[in-house]
Amino acid sequence: MSSVAAAASRPTNFRYERGLHWPAPDLWLDPELRKPLAFVSHGHSDHCRPHRQAVATPATAVFYRQRTRRRDVIELPFGQPHQFGQYELELFPAGHILGSAQAQVRGPDGQTVVYTGDFRLKHGPAVEPCEVRRCDVLVMECTYGQPHYRFPAVEAVADELHDCVSRCLESGRTPLVLAYALGKGQEALALLTNAGFEVLVQEQIYTVAQQYERLGVPLGDYALLSPETVQDIRNKVILAPPHRRRSDPLVGRLKRVQSFFLSGWAADPAARYRFGADYLLPLSDHADCTDLLSYVEQAQPRVVYTVHGDGTFAGILRSQGIPAYHLPDNAYQPGLFDEPVASTSA
Numbered sequence: 001m002s003s004v005a006a007a008a009s010r011p012t013n014f015r016y017e018r019g020l021h022w023p024a025p026d027l028w029l030d031p032e033l034r035k036p037l038a039f040v041s042h043g044h045s046d047h048c049r050p051h052r053q054a055v056a057t058p059a060t061a062v063f064y065r066q067r068t069r070r071r072d073v074i075e076l077p078f079g080q081p082h083q084f085g086q087y088e089l090e091l092f093p094a095g096h097i098l099g100s101a102q103a104q105v106r107g108p109d110g111q112t113v114v115y116t117g118d119f120r121l122k123h124g125p126a127v128e129p130c131e132v133r134r135c136d137v138l139v140m141e142c143t144y145g146q147p148h149y150r151f152p153a154v155e156a157v158a159d160e161l162h163d164c165v166s167r168c169l170e171s172g173r174t175p176l177v178l179a180y181a182l183g184k185g186q187e188a189l190a191l192l193t194n195a196g197f198e199v200l201v202q203e204q205i206y207t208v209a210q211q212y213e214r215l216g217v218p219l220g221d222y223a224l225l226s227p228e229t230v231q232d233i234r235n236k237v238i239l240a241p242p243h244r245r246r247s248d249p250l251v252g253r254l255k256r257v258q259s260f261f262l263s264g265w266a267a268d269p270a271a272r273y274r275f276g277a278d279y280l281l282p283l284s285d286h287a288d289c290t291d292l293l294s295y296v297e298q299a300q301p302r303v304v305y306t307v308h309g310d311g312t313f314a315g316i317l318r319s320q321g322i323p324a325y326h327l328p329d330n331a332y333q334p335g336l337f338d339e340p341v342a343s344t345s346a
Ligand SMILES: [Zn+2]
Pocket: 042, 044, 096, 118
């Protein structure tokens, strides 16, 4: 192989333009804009653009099709490699929401790039456990890359939620648990039903919960919050997305409510005022700063590129002697990664 051909086929020669891109097979990973061929890491709306053809796990394909109305998806289960031109793409669990995937891209020279997408190292209650793979280049999501973000174990948050909700019910008020409709809502539901609470679920979270169950994730006994069930909410917990707290016709009319918002932002001192909830509990579906470090230790990449967050985490890695660079949102950096690679094939 000539040195030019070798360089062109290195998987480490991707570029970043609001998404990772390999020009030869024209393959994108999580682009922010619509593309001809793109891997979609998970079903959250900021990752679901209506691409001509998407690549996703079967669970993500369900959420993607629903959001975009696009049907053309290459469904790639975890651990089943698929060839795109000279590159092999393999997906493995990210632990973020059901079906969320990391992508490993392997070139003909055997070098690998891993892109984490949104991920969580701690094991959540309704999601596949996150895997860590060794790689040459790591592109990692660092939303909570500042040192003060340290989330407790999910079990500890579950205990805290149990205590808060129990005290609220004992005081004769109605606990309103607020969690995002896809992912956190189903995790909150699993935690509440596991703890034996009767839960009435707002329609958006309920619809996704039904999809989770069809995809093989049981979430316990719960009922839809409806004009009928809302008539008797004694000793029941209401579960709703935060943005429907006022606008939902049933949730908005609840009286004597105490609200509990489940979010990683709970670690921010000002968050309680920002989100307007009575209590914030630090249940996150992202990795905290400690977990980000642990991930890099296990993956042992030669170089790390960070996305999302403010770049603090790349600095932390550099202070430990690990080559690391932050890719700001909206960056357009063609050819930035044409690094000379000391590989045996060069
Ligand atoms: Zn997400």
